[in-house]
Amino acid sequence: MNKPDKGKLEIKLDECKGCGLCVAACPVKVIEIRPDLINVQGYHPASYKGSGCTACGTCFYTCPEPGAITIYRLVPSH
Ligand code: SF4
Numbered sequence: 001m002n003k004p005d006k007g008k009l010e011i012k013l014d015e016c017k018g019c020g021l022c023v024a025a026c027p028v029k030v031i032e033i034r035p036d037l038i039n040v041q042g043y044h045p046a047s048y049k050g051s052g053c054t055a056c057g058t059c060f061y062t063c064p065e066p067g068a069i070t071i072y073r074l075v076p077s078h
């Protein structure tokens with residue numbers, strides 16, 4: 001059985017400038033730049049791969065765009 005995720009990441013695609021800092025900073029490498037998407041600012045945005053986030057907060061503190069990244073800490077289910 002897989003370990004349950006501790007966190008969940010939301011990136012507001014239209015706020016992201018596609019700088020890639022969060023991608024490089026994430027210790028578990030669960031963020032990717034999406035070359036298949038272009039946002040309203042004309043950038044390829046970053047997005048969460050969908051699982052594996054530990055809610056460490058590194059991407060949030062690394063991102064230069066206020067409000068682009070929201071991290072949710074998931075409460076373990078019993
Ligand atoms: S909170 Fe940590 S583990 Fe989760 S996506 Fe951001 S850097 Fe990666």
Ligand code: SF4
Pocket residue numbers: 011015016017018019020021022023045046062063064065068069
């Ligand atoms: S650090 Fe912020 S602006 Fe840069 S790619 Fe990640 S979410 Fe986008």
